[in-house]
Amino acid sequence: MPTIVGLFVGLSGIAAVFVVRALTPALGPWSLPNRVQDLLTLSISVIIESLPFVILGIVLSILVQVWVPDRWIMRILPRNEFLRRAMISFLGIFLPVCECGNVPLARGLIVKGFTVSESMTFLLAAPIVNPITILTTGQAFGFDSWIFAARLVGGFVIANVIGWLFSKHPDQDSLLTDRFAAECRLPDPHEHDQTRWQKSVELFTRESGVIMPALFIGSLIAGLVQVAVPRSVLLSLGSNPLWSILAMMALAFVISVCSNVDSFFILPFASTFMPGSIAVFLVFGPIIDIKMLTLMRTTFRAKVLVQLTVIVGLLSALIGLVVNYLA
């Protein structure tokens, strides 16, 4: 009766955690040093803010892998690789998950049959080319602004350039971590006698085993950097055309804020920083930040992430310089 025992132990564990969580505040205030307290508050804030999107991403990944027939996604995509990647860039419109939720979804797409470069295109485009991000960016900066256009076009172009570059790699599987590549090689679950529900639960367990530790580590690092790096250092660079771009990249990297709301976060900086640097924050941030790199590391090799960061950084900086010149 392993399932009954498992259920009993698991539910008891949940109850025990709930009791501990409910009782510890009554033990009195903890006199942690301010910096340690803020490190915990910031790290926990990243976890709680990201958690619903991660769950949603895993659920969508399960839907794509287990419940959606192959033909629904794979067969409607064009055969031409450029058109195919361009169309994949717009998948975020139908699957509007925040960037951290896109990682499990992108993993599911690879398992479903996407090439690594196609999945990468989706992963990079979806946080920007999705209805929530489009709406919030337009509300914040105006639908006719250079910043709005630069973000939307820039996100699309960068995702497709990255997809094209990595599609030239002769061995796509070598871009993946050994663990994930091994998972992709597992036989089709439908060959076993598992029901779809059993397979869904199996996938949830597997994906949370990969994504949750990365989320916790990424949150801790993001909190550490936020506590350690004075914001004044970045703010002092706002009016220089080049330094402001680099400062905004650094801020986006550190802050790790969700792409659906980053426009409202960065809006107040628009009076201090040049428009190109604001555009860079909005293009670079959803693709590369501390939390995202940690999450992407569950899927891609470190070397790939370094290449990705450099290329996205250069392309974002170019977009920023162009906007600074035009706006």
Place this chain on the structure above:
Amino acid sequence: MPRFTRWQGIALCVAALVSTVWLAVTNQLILYIHPRYIVFTVIMTVLGLVLVVASFGRSPDREHDQEHGEPTPRGYRRAITVAGTVLTLVVAIALVIVPPATLTTATADQRVINSTQVGSGTKTVDSAASAPAGAFARFTVLDWSSLLRQTTDASFYRDKAANVVGFITKDADDPQNVFYVSRFVITCCAVDAQPVGVPVFLPNWQNRFAADHWVKVSGSFESNPSTKSQQSIALVPTATTKVDQPSEPYLY
């Protein structure tokens, strides 16, 4: 996938999901995220818990079947894996046992008070000039700090009594006589919190209060009597009292 990794993920889910539910039930989720995300967060948390409970009922034989083909880390990779696991567990334990708290003066100092304009819905000089007399008593720290950024004309603030609540942050230039009554303004979550503050001139304030104390300050804005502070206008209090932290410590 090794069995430990699988159950580590589920254990972390339990820590995060149960803590989130408890924070929501006790109305403390707002210490970490903007109120507009609470409903979405709770819905996804409940969905996550359902999946976690379902995972408890799985037969362990199946996971054993799928452990083929996966390399085991060795050497320094193994050390990194172990260190990562330990750090992850430390965060999870902190999530479950450390009492929830707002950000402190450490972050306010690190992010520089009033270093950026905050939000599009803040008060403008024009809207404040046309506000009825009684409205000023309801202006928040965010409203006043926004006005102070726009004008330092002392005549604008004449006959506008202020009544604000916030935590104390030292003024860097004249910590003896001036402090900021401060709040954090958040857009999405505590990570993007921006500190705003109103300078208060109260000589030797440290005899009665300390940094991080929550206070209610009533008074009026005048030319700052401090010779060291860089703030030309300051709130000169008629009453300053220590208060409990409000149930919604952040402004939006």
